[in-house]
Amino acid sequence: MKLDLVLRELHRAETQLAEDLLKTSGRHHAEHEIHHLARDLAGWSAAHVRDLARAGRAHGLDLAEDVPGPGPLEPLRTALSELGGRRPEPGVLLLTDLRRLHRRAAGVSLDWELLAQGAQAAKQTELLDLASRCHPQTLRQLKWTNAMLKVLSPQILTS
Amino acid sequence: MGKRDGITEPWGTRTPYGPGEPWPVRVDRHLADGLRPDEVDRWVRSAAVLHSNGDGLDIAVKDGRIAGVRGRADDRVNHGRLDPKDLFAWQANAAPDRLTTPLVRRHGELVAASWDEAMDLIVRRSRELLDEQGPGALGFHTSGQLFAEEYYTLAAIARGGLGTNHLDGNTRLCTATAAAALKESFGCDGQPSSYTDVDHADVIALFGHNMAETQAVLWSRVLDRLAGPNPPAVLCVDPRDTPVARAATLHLAPLPGTNVALMNGLLHEIIEHGWADLEYVQRCTVGYDDLAAMVADYPPERAAEICGLDHGEIREAARLLGSAERLLCTVLQGFYQSHQASAAAVQVNNLVLLRGMLGKPGAGVLQMNGQPTAENTRECGADGDLTGFRNWANDAHVAELAKLWNVDTARIPHYGPPTHLMQMLRYAETGTLRFLWVSATNPAVSLPELNRIRSILDSPRLFLVVQDAFLTETAELADVVLPAAMWGEKTGTFTNADRTVHLSEKAVEPPGEARPDLDIFLDYARRMDFRGNDGEPFPQWHDAETAFEAWKRASAGRPCDYSGLSYAKLREVSGVQWPCTPDSPEGTERLYTDGKFFAQPDYCESYGRDLITGAPMEPTEYRAMNPEGKAMLKAAEYLPPHETPDEDHPYFLINGRTIHHFHTRTKTGRTPQLRAAAPEVWLEVSERDAAAAGLAEGDLAEVSTPRGAVRARVRVGGIRDGVLFLPFHYGYWDTDHPAGKDGDRAANELTFTDWDPVSKQPLFKTAAAALRRIGAVPAPAAEPVPAVVDEEVVR
Numbered sequence: 001m002k003l004d005l006v007l008r009e010l011h012r013a014e015t016q017l018a019e020d021l022l023k024t025s026g027r028h029h030a031e032h033e034i035h036h037l038a039r040d041l042a043g044w045s046a047a048h049v050r051d052l053a054r055a056g057r058a059h060g061l062d063l064a065e066d067v068p069g070p071g072p073l074e075p076l077r078t079a080l081s082e083l084g085g086r087r088p089e090p091g092v093l094l095l096t097d098l099r100r101l102h103r104r105a106a107g108v109s110l111d112w113e114l115l116a117q118g119a120q121a122a123k124q125t126e127l128l129d130l131a132s133r134c135h136p137q138t139l140r141q142l143k144w145t146n147a148m149l150k151v152l153s154p155q156i157l158t159s
Numbered sequence: 160m161g162k163r164d165g166i167t168e169p170w171g172t173r174t175p176y177g178p179g180e181p182w183p184v185r186v187d188r189h190l191a192d193g194l195r196p197d198e199v200d201r202w203v204r205s206a207a208v209l210h211s212n213g214d215g216l217d218i219a220v221k222d223g224r225i226a227g228v229r230g231r232a233d234d235r236v237n238h239g240r241l242d243p244k245d246l247f248a249w250q251a252n253a254a255p256d257r258l259t260t261p262l263v264r265r266h267g268e269l270v271a272a273s274w275d276e277a278m279d280l281i282v283r284r285s286r287e288l289l290d291e292q293g294p295g296a297l298g299f300h301t302s303g304q305l306f307a308e309e310y311y312t313l314a315a316i317a318r319g320g321l322g323t324n325h326l327d328g329n330t331r332l333c334t335a336t337a338a339a340a341l342k343e344s345f346g347c348d349g350q351p352s353s354y355t356d357v358d359h360a361d362v363i364a365l366f367g368h369n370m371a372e373t374q375a376v377l378w379s380r381v382l383d384r385l386a387g388p389n390p391p392a393v394l395c396v397d398p399r400d401t402p403v404a405r406a407a408t409l410h411l412a413p414l415p416g417t418n419v420a421l422m423n424g425l426l427h428e429i430i431e432h433g434w435a436d437l438e439y440v441q442r443c444t445v446g447y448d449d450l451a452a453m454v455a456d457y458p459p460e461r462a463a464e465i466c467g468l469d470h471g472e473i474r475e476a477a478r479l480l481g482s483a484e485r486l487l488c489t490v491l492q493g494f495y496q497s498h499q500a501s502a503a504a505v506q507v508n509n510l511v512l513l514r515g516m517l518g519k520p521g522a523g524v525l526q527m528n529g530q531p532t533a534e535n536t537r538e539c540g541a542d543g544d545l546t547g548f549r550n551w552a553n554d555a556h557v558a559e560l561a562k563l564w565n566v567d568t569a570r571i572p573h574y575g576p577p578t579h580l581m582q583m584l585r586y587a588e589t590g591t592l593r594f595l596w597v598s599a600t601n602p603a604v605s606l607p608e609l610n611r612i613r614s615i616l617d618s619p620r621l622f623l624v625v626q627d628a629f630l631t632e633t634a635e636l637a638d639v640v641l642p643a644a645m646w647g648e649k650t651g652t653f654t655n656a657d658r659t660v661h662l663s664e665k666a667v668e669p670p671g672e673a674r675p676d677l678d679i680f681l682d683y684a685r686r687m688d689f690r691g692n693d694g695e696p697f698p699q700w701h702d703a704e705t706a707f708e709a710w711k712r713a714s715a716g717r718p719c720d721y722s723g724l725s726y727a728k729l730r731e732v733s734g735v736q737w738p739c740t741p742d743s744p745e746g747t748e749r750l751y752t753d754g755k756f757f758a759q760p761d762y763c764e765s766y767g768r769d770l771i772t773g774a775p776m777e778p779t780e781y782r783a784m785n786p787e788g789k790a791m792l793k794a795a796e797y798l799p800p801h802e803t804p805d806e807d808h809p810y811f812l813i814n815g816r817t818i819h820h821f822h823t824r825t826k827t828g829r830t831p832q833l834r835a836a837a838p839e840v841w842l843e844v845s846e847r848d849a850a851a852a853g854l855a856e857g858d859l860a861e862v863s864t865p866r867g868a869v870r871a872r873v874r875v876g877g878i879r880d881g882v883l884f885l886p887f888h889y890g891y892w893d894t895d896h897p898a899g900k901d902g903d904r905a906a907n908e909l910t911f912t913d914w915d916p917v918s919k920q921p922l923f924k925t926a927a928a929a930l931r932r933i934g935a936v937p938a939p940a941a942e943p944v945p946a947v948v949d950e951e952v953v954r
Binding site for chain 2: 030031032033036037039040041043085086087088090091140141143144146147148150151154155156158159
């Protein structure tokens with residue numbers, strides 16, 4: 001049975017996604033929609049992390065329930081983002097960040113897929129319920145990053 | 160013939176009536192001092208332009224000047240009535256500080272110029288930027304106060320001529336969420352119901368809608384029902400103690416930003432108690448299971464805790480809504496300008512869908528507009544969608560538009576949703592949008608976080624064109640100012656919040672060299688030498704009526720079908736509701752009467768968005784979810800607002816409107832009676848909060864947020880504890896503050912920049928603020944301005 005491996009990897013990836021969403025939010029203070037939405041969507045990932053940690057206990061795992069805070073660099077990120085907020089160059093950085101988030105969310109999505117498949121085969125109803133509840137939100141995060149890239153890239157790439 | 164004070168009695172004499180009876184006629188009139196009706200030279204047909212109600216009226220002309228107004232007894236909207244702004248604000252047309260020549264900036268100063276000089280500057284800059292960067296460098300910010308012909312022309316020029324995706328109206332601030340909520344639920348914009356539903360309803364529920372002040376004549380209709388036999392029950396949801404709240408059977412005052420939680424709590428009860436019409440839901444909607452699962456998590460206790468309400472109030476409200484036989488719901492800025500705007504407004508649609516209260520007399524939803532012609536901005540494609548409620552993500556719709564305009568499909572940007580205003584300003588802030596043409600609106604006062612907005616508009620990187628009748632705070636920052644004709648000085652059509660189209664005819668000449676907005680746009684197009692594929696000048700029309708005929712063709716076959724209308728018909732009938740086609744020449748009172756919607760995948764205006772993330776749905780997803788084009792029940796969880804009170808800023812601050820003023824007071828502030836009625840900004844504070852801050856009625860207070868501070872005289876009471884209210888109308892044109900400097904009068908100095916991810920409507924009702932007393936400063940002596948108007952009840 002390797003479901004504990006999947007849980008561990010999913011917990012790691014989901015934690016990383018939450019952290020990256022928070023970092024992106026901090027780094028793009030002047031991009032208001034990105035700033036606010038990335039923070040809201042980090043909330044989904046943080047809830048997934050908590051639920052995964054709780055589910056992990058039954059599988060002998062000791063996983064952290066909380067996503068680490070944004071860290072000591074957060075005020076610096078915010079200050080830098082405001083300094084650069086009136087210049088076009090951070091536009092490319094924004095695209096890079098969205099692209100990374102998208103790939104990160106895609107990885108998490110695949111892990112949820114694996115967990116759901118394994119849980120079905122092993123008749124682990126609780127894990128299947130967890131995946132059914134969380135995976136749709138990951139897909140929405142994935143669509144959001146894709147949509148923002150689609151909306152913002154034409155202006156950034158042609159100016 | 161009676162008289163009343165048009166200011167202190169804004170809703171006039173009661174004319175009670177019962178359910179299903181016709182609303183009696185009462186003709187209101189106000190003429191210039193000493194002028195008798197029989198001395199008027201001409202009465203010219205028009206409608207009201209200082210709110211979204213669309214009251215039909217005639218303009219009195221005496222010696223070539225506007226000399227008063229009279230409500231039209233035969234108009235379906237107002238049955239003769241007029242509100243205070245309608246009655247008095249016509250005087251602003253003759254204000255001495257109208258713009259009468261173009262202005263251009265030379266050595267930092269705006270100086271008078273000829274039309275040729277001004278237009279040459281604009282055209283030269285347009286061409287430079289097109290060569291250097293392409294159409295993405297140019298953007299247009301228009302209004303909710305022009306005419307359909309003008310929006311249609313601007314949309315054609317921006318999208319079909321220049322090929323820029325950057326065109327949006329100030330409707331983004333007032334009505335974007337109405338459009339978004341309708342698109343989410345019904346696949347397409349278009350007001351489902353009619354004002355006549357007030358005549359039949361047994362429960363009227365107003366969600367964040369201070370109808371008494373924003374649509375005063377419609378409120379008269381409600382008051383007349385309340386005064387008649389078998390009156391409706393009224394539910395009011397508003398943190399303020401508005402005139403609506405005082406007339407209501409039940410008033411819920413939730414904390415700002417918690418509307419989704421409240422609505423989910425109400426829907427929880429509707430489902431739990433079996434008040435849903437499951438047959439209707441089954442036949443006409445998709446999405447019930449997801450909605451039921453979502454609201455199951457919002458029992459009244461939980462909703463009440465989030466909203467700062469008593470759970471008993473939520474239960475009682477749900478019972479009222481659940482037991483209504485003819486339920487009419489209305490929604491406005493209390494939802495649209497609040498956190499989770501679209502998600503909350505969609506839940507009101509869900510309420511009427513769950514209850515099967517749609518498409519029959521007295522039952523439905525009115526997602527209201529804020530401005531007189533906002534509907535036209537939306538339908539003509541001068542904001543977030545393509546002309547004629549066409550879907551930017553549907554290639555066939557774009558091809559149809561290209562064929563209409565006789566331009567290449569590739570010319571019309573459709574690689575993403577049309578750029579919304581807040582995003583355009585962000586592009587301007589980063590310097591990638593370098594040309595902005597603002598028509599008939601005043602972002603330097605109306606948008607959130609004014610310090611930021613001014614810095615964007617004032618930036619030397621941005622070439623700013625402002626087209627207006629007055630030197631507004633925005634015009635002060637412009638590179639070129641174009642003097643525009645106003646209502647009464649030009650001809651065109653416009654459409655109110657219940658799809659009623661009116662013709663507004665030219666009554667007098669505009670002052671000086673001021674020109675109709677339509678002529679200015681067409682002049683630009685000719686100077687830019689836009690051509691269709693046949694080599695003929697584009698747009699292919701040249702005046703108001705040819706523009707209207709072109710717009711009719713663009714609307715034909717779409718939900719907002721004007722093809723059965725003409726100027727001639729609108730000169731015969733006072734107000735016709737679209738769709739109006741050769742098959743339905745009298746117009747259409749209610750949409751969706753047969754449980755059929757405009758939501759078929761090939762026809763719908765929008766494939767919808769995620770209510771939380773705002774991400775557009777893909778065509779294939781939509782097709783899978785809603786193959787038959789039913790109405791859509793869409794669920795959303797509550798998320799906390801992005802700014803909430805804390806120790807340093809312990810209050811919620813919201814801003815909004817008053818009955819006496821419109822937008823940034825460019826007209827109402829130049830109207831003696833309206834100016835005297837509300838001369839200065841004020842702050843509403845609850846009794847408890849006033850006592851805590853040591854504030855007495857009339858004291859001067861400072862309210863501040865991290866963005867700035869506003870000083871205002873205090874009005875104690877009329878609002879729930881913990882919430883402060885400022886009217887947003889007050890800017891700086893009539894103060895000593897020079898434009899471009901930070902002031903302490905405009906409410907939007909304090910707002911923070913955040914918008915609804917679905918409708919992209921900026922939020923004006925989410926901010927955390929501090930409050931302190933400055934002192935008891937005597938108010939300037941008020942100068943009484945007589946405001947007597949005539950009213951005649953026709954029995």
